Amino acid sequence: MSAIRTYADERRPLDRNWLHKQRRHLRLWRRFVAQAVVRETHYRAHFLTTLLVGLVQLGLGIVPILLLFGYANEVRGWSRAEVIALVGMYQIVSGLMATFVAPNLNRMTTYITEGELDAILLRPVSSQFYLTLRWINVAELSNVASGIVVLILGLVQAGIRPNPLEILQALVLATTGLLLLVCVWSAMSFLAFWLQSVNPIGFVFLNLTEAGRYPLAFFPTAVRAFLTFAFPVAFATTFPIRALAGDLPWPPLAAGLGLAFVAVLLVRLLWHRGLHSYASASS
Template identity: 25%
Template sequence: MTFLHYLRIWLTSARYSIMRTLMFRGDFFVWALVELFWMTVNILMVSVIYEHTKSVAGWSKYEMLLLVGTSLLIQRFLMGFFWSSIFEMGRNIRSGNFDFYLAQPGNVMFMATTRKLDPDSLVNSLVALSVVIYSAHQLNLQPSFLAIGCYALLVVAGIVIHYSMLVLCISFAFWFTSAQGIEGSYFTLSEFSRLPREAFKGLANIVFVWALPMVIVSNAPAQMLLHGFKPSLLAWVLGIATGWFAVTVFVFNRGLRRYSSASS
């Protein structure tokens, strides 16, 4: 019952976002092009590096493309489903407009972070998926249904992890009122997710692979597709997804208690 309730709310928001997009078609077109172009830049970088070398940290060109495609796929989904809402949340907390969400019929974190869809990112997720499929085809991969299922599950876990990290960062606005620079920091950190895990050594391995999850988020699904089902990897990623999500919910609710609207 509750699930259906939230699904209905979400579908209403989605319908509203799509209608808005249809009103500003030119805008949709330009932003879809922007994202497409940035994705192409990433893919070109891989191609140029592999013009000069056969392997990077043991990954061949198409293995690397599969990794980059996976990382872009997760990012597109995050941007498509949550980015605008999460980004606005920071501003709303500062301006006091966050009151609006407190009065809505549902969990505040759900309401505040799922209000807007970005159809341009969702369209581009198809492009990212094509990169993954194309690379898998070039590698002659014949993944089992289990591997494909796990890949999808890991991508979802990846979205949960990215979502949690972003909401966590923005939640600090409850304390500091300013969450500026989060946008830039997210994009810089997401650069790490396009690197193979084997390239990280020493301190970098501890920080970016073990302490922060961005490297494993994209590496795990790619590895699952390349090398088949690995239960320990699946358990690890699902574990950190649950952990980060729990911490985020806790911090968000703590912050919410501090929220006192804004004086004007």
């Protein structure tokens, strides 16, 4: 495997300009998107099936909220409309992850145990970039669209009219939360370098993200800390809604950006550590 790593290093572009590399990766990612769109046009029934499944899941997520607020107008400072908006935000985040992240990280066990990683290491691109963003499930964008509709309906029903600064704050928090979740899932998937299979870990991750359907205030203090710092789904759902409502100060935004920076560095280090311990499955 050392020979493969050496050859991969030699194949990397001689141009070390950082911006040039990022443009190359962006062009490559656009090709991934184009291929995904072409694949989706060949299986149009898949798009309709994904849309129907997403709508059913969205409905199942709203039903408990309707039952809960059938006995109260407000729970822990949250109205029914605000929680519905939160469900819409969760649908957007989960849809984006299902579109761009899940199709790739769910393949980690196959990449490593069946030797497919060997061919990827020989490509003149970042192997981590390729493994994380190669496959795209365009049909899942329908869930993002339905989530946006529910989010807007919830905000309108709650009488929330955010100003541009609050919208910007919510967008930054949602993006930060999404990045943090991707880092957590990536770190869990990269354990495939040392474990026989990480598929069960992926199921655990998806089950934990279900907590994002509910406001952080609904949970005990210890669980709130876990969902904020250890498994930071709160940055992707609860905090953006509070920002849109104008109830969130700036420190959580700064904390989220700091956590995201640290998380990206740690995931990058874990990836390199895994590559050093990787023994080719094809050799």
